[in-house]
Amino acid sequence: MNSSSSLSNLLKSSQSNSDQFINKSYGISLPLSTEYPTLKDKELTDKLEETLRKYNVFETDAELRHRMDVLHKINTLYKNWIKEISISKNMPEDVAEKVGGKVCTFGSFRLGVNSQGGDIDTLCIAPRHIDRCDFFTSFAELLKKQPEVQKLLVIEEAFVPVIKTEFDGIELDMLFARLSFSTIPDDLDLKDDTILKNLDQKCVRSLNGCRVTDEILTLVPNVETFRLTLRTIKLWAKKNGIYSNALGFLGGVSWAMLVARICQFYPNAAPSTLVNRFFKVFSQWLWPNSQNNINGCPVILKQMPSFEEMPPYGFPVWDPRINPADKYHLMPIITPAYPQQNSTYNVTYSTRTIMIDEIKRAYETCQEIFNSKCDWNHIFEPRNFFQRYKHYIVLIASTPVKDQFMDWVRLVESKIRHLIQNLEKNQYISLVHVNPQGFDQIKESKDTEDAVENDESDNNEPRIITTYSTLWFIGIELKQNNEVMDLNLTDIILNFKDMIYKQAQKVLISYPQFDAKYVKRTRLKEYLPLSILKIESKSSKASKIDKMGAENSSTNGSLEHKTKSTNNNLENGDDAANTKNENKDKLFSNRDYFSPSSDSSDSMFVFNQEKNGISRQNSTNSVLSPNLLQKPEFFLDSNSNGSVNNQSKKRSLSPGPDPNTNKKSKEMNYSNSTQALQEHFRKQEELLDSLPIPSTAKLINQQTISAVKNSLRVNISCNKK
Numbered sequence: 001m002n003s004s005s006s007l008s009n010l011l012k013s014s015q016s017n018s019d020q021f022i023n024k025s026y027g028i029s030l031p032l033s034t035e036y037p038t039l040k041d042k043e044l045t046d047k048l049e050e051t052l053r054k055y056n057v058f059e060t061d062a063e064l065r066h067r068m069d070v071l072h073k074i075n076t077l078y079k080n081w082i083k084e085i086s087i088s089k090n091m092p093e094d095v096a097e098k099v100g101g102k103v104c105t106f107g108s109f110r111l112g113v114n115s116q117g118g119d120i121d122t123l124c125i126a127p128r129h130i131d132r133c134d135f136f137t138s139f140a141e142l143l144k145k146q147p148e149v150q151k152l153l154v155i156e157e158a159f160v161p162v163i164k165t166e167f168d169g170i171e172l173d174m175l176f177a178r179l180s181f182s183t184i185p186d187d188l189d190l191k192d193d194t195i196l197k198n199l200d201q202k203c204v205r206s207l208n209g210c211r212v213t214d215e216i217l218t219l220v221p222n223v224e225t226f227r228l229t230l231r232t233i234k235l236w237a238k239k240n241g242i243y244s245n246a247l248g249f250l251g252g253v254s255w256a257m258l259v260a261r262i263c264q265f266y267p268n269a270a271p272s273t274l275v276n277r278f279f280k281v282f283s284q285w286l287w288p289n290s291q292n293n294i295n296g297c298p299v300i301l302k303q304m305p306s307f308e309e310m311p312p313y314g315f316p317v318w319d320p321r322i323n324p325a326d327k328y329h330l331m332p333i334i335t336p337a338y339p340q341q342n343s344t345y346n347v348t349y350s351t352r353t354i355m356i357d358e359i360k361r362a363y364e365t366c367q368e369i370f371n372s373k374c375d376w377n378h379i380f381e382p383r384n385f386f387q388r389y390k391h392y393i394v395l396i397a398s399t400p401v402k403d404q405f406m407d408w409v410r411l412v413e414s415k416i417r418h419l420i421q422n423l424e425k426n427q428y429i430s431l432v433h434v435n436p437q438g439f440d441q442i443k444e445s446k447d448t449e450d451a452v453e454n455d456e457s458d459n460n461e462p463r464i465i466t467t468y469s470t471l472w473f474i475g476i477e478l479k480q481n482n483e484v485m486d487l488n489l490t491d492i493i494l495n496f497k498d499m500i501y502k503q504a505q506k507v508l509i510s511y512p513q514f515d516a517k518y519v520k521r522t523r524l525k526e527y528l529p530l531s532i533l534k535i536e537s538k539s540s541k542a543s544k545i546d547k548m549g550a551e552n553s554s555t556n557g558s559l560e561h562k563t564k565s566t567n568n569n570l571e572n573g574d575d576a577a578n579t580k581n582e583n584k585d586k587l588f589s590n591r592d593y594f595s596p597s598s599d600s601s602d603s604m605f606v607f608n609q610e611k612n613g614i615s616r617q618n619s620t621n622s623v624l625s626p627n628l629l630q631k632p633e634f635f636l637d638s639n640s641n642g643s644v645n646n647q648s649k650k651r652s653l654s655p656g657p658d659p660n661t662n663k664k665s666k667e668m669n670y671s672n673s674t675q676a677l678q679e680h681f682r683k684q685e686e687l688l689d690s691l692p693i694p695s696t697a698k699l700i701n702q703q704t705i706s707a708v709k710n711s712l713r714v715n716i717s718c719n720k721k
Helices: 001-025 039-054 061-088 132-144 200-218 221-241 251-265 271-283 325-326 349-370 374-379 403-423 490-504 520-525 538-551 555-581 626-629 672-690 702-720
Strands: 102-106 122-124 149-155 161-167 170-176 391-399 428-432 439-445 466-477 513-520 604-607 613-618
Touching: 039 271, 039 374, 061 102, 061 122, 061 132, 061 161, 061 513, 122 132, 122 325, 132 149, 132 161, 132 170, 170 200, 200 251, 200 439, 221 251, 221 271, 221 374, 251 271, 271 349, 349 374, 349 403, 349 428, 391 403, 391 520, 466 702, 490 513, 513 520, 513 672, 520 672, 555 613
Parallel strands: 122 170
Antiparallel strands: 102 122, 149 161, 161 170, 391 466, 391 513, 428 466, 439 466, 604 613
16 A cells, blocks of 8 residues: 555656656757656666766766865965955955955866866956956965965966966966955855946956856756766767867867757756767757858857846847857857857867767767667777878977977967968868867977077087977868869968967067978878877788788789789888988978978979879979079869879879970860979879889889989989079
């Protein structure tokens, strides 16, 4: 009897809860589904949580207690500092004791999704008599004196001014906001719009982080379900290289708002179901300014107030009806706190395309997971960025001053999105994909130009300069069309370089160095180890080909094996000769102008479309004309897909075209320069064909290829004279 009554009560409770969720709306719309998790959903959620623990996304209790201790010390230190500053400004001591002050958290830590080793975003709130300059000078000096502080960086001129420090092993980002109150109580409600009265834009932007975080937590139906789902999405985004607000992808708050919207659509779903629905919904979401739709729909968690309901503080809010520039945002995700802003302002056409493609790929993987064809580990397996594209641009930011290295790297990284936008405007480029991961390198070279003064150096021997550098890789995808391409990127690179050098002068960065190089996919191994590129060495490939050829007893199989071996040896000889001639000490160019490395055959690249194929020209600065040496070109002539093929299995080894040839092309209507180039290539191929070719059983060795190269270089030199 008791069991039956308890069961009936449970059913009534479930029915009432279901009716409550049906009648209640979350966000700006009703839920799409109020179904509760099934047994399979709970099992998949347990497996998902088990998989996440392997990636160390959960903090231990000891680490959490350590973070809380650090925050307590920072809060005590900050309140004591406010008291001392108040007394120094002639405030009575008994009054200074009561002015208060508060250190709040936001971001991942406030949302409860911080991972092991993650930083803590903090906001230091002060009363009205504490100035911003006091915080970034006096309090920064106080932090430096603390024995727990390992490093400290003050960035006062940033869009959101911040102090970056490491306190007792925990990294902290400390923002500052001065309110118009005479005292700051401990129970201050940051969600109240009245705290924004009489504040400047920097204080409002600093407060926005805490206000948005608190709003998100109040707008989701189930906080614990939201947190586990957000941990999954953040790990997936980081593994797939689409987690970076500075480079045009989505940052932490943007991903959090997308997950919160899915939680509003499915208020009773399990985290495993929410992850699947996340990828399904946003793989089909109609974003503004896309090809198939003009208007589109932004992601909004909370109904935005009307013009009459807007707080009377005059801060601009996101509204395409009032602000015409807001109409051109590509992936608007609107913050729920006033003033409402688009958190994805940096998104470009390329980054949006890349993120949507990754979301669609993840949705397909989720379908296989729910059909028991694979486990959750597969969703965190990224595609190899260094095998996705045929053309790459390497950006190298370096400086010999170690203390300013991170400042220079952050400055360049914050401006890369401008370079991406300019590259997207080119009529021949369809996609520009930057890898958010920067690769640090330390290089030692001899000081031959006296770049850095050092009184302790030996005058008889050149000094050794240690250069600290970071490399970013940008993949380029060309448009699919049948017209001849003449892609010149010189002006874009030069303008970008001028922009970052001007910024470096404003922030007083000494000896900044920047270089940009074109690199084909097969030459990436000269910049990164094979373990990062995740490609096999040529020796292992050759052994596999030999093994396959030995196992294949058919005649066609043998001929195919010999053809592959011949092409591999040709590539080996070409790469070995180029690598031998490269000077590793000239990695970085002079900062006064954009100059591709004089020893790199990839610094200039020309692809020319022909009827039967594509011939590639490797160019070096040693054979360039004097005018070209003054302003080096960074250009590309290519076919529709940007492929690099050997015409009739022959590779052009010429160092440069003959400018004196003007024969008209009989196959296509090229310009005069292209006609000369085609005629020059034809002559080079005739020279190569005239050489005695060994039998199919004997491969061309490296010495033969080198002899051909030297002969062709001499021929070009004679023609120029």
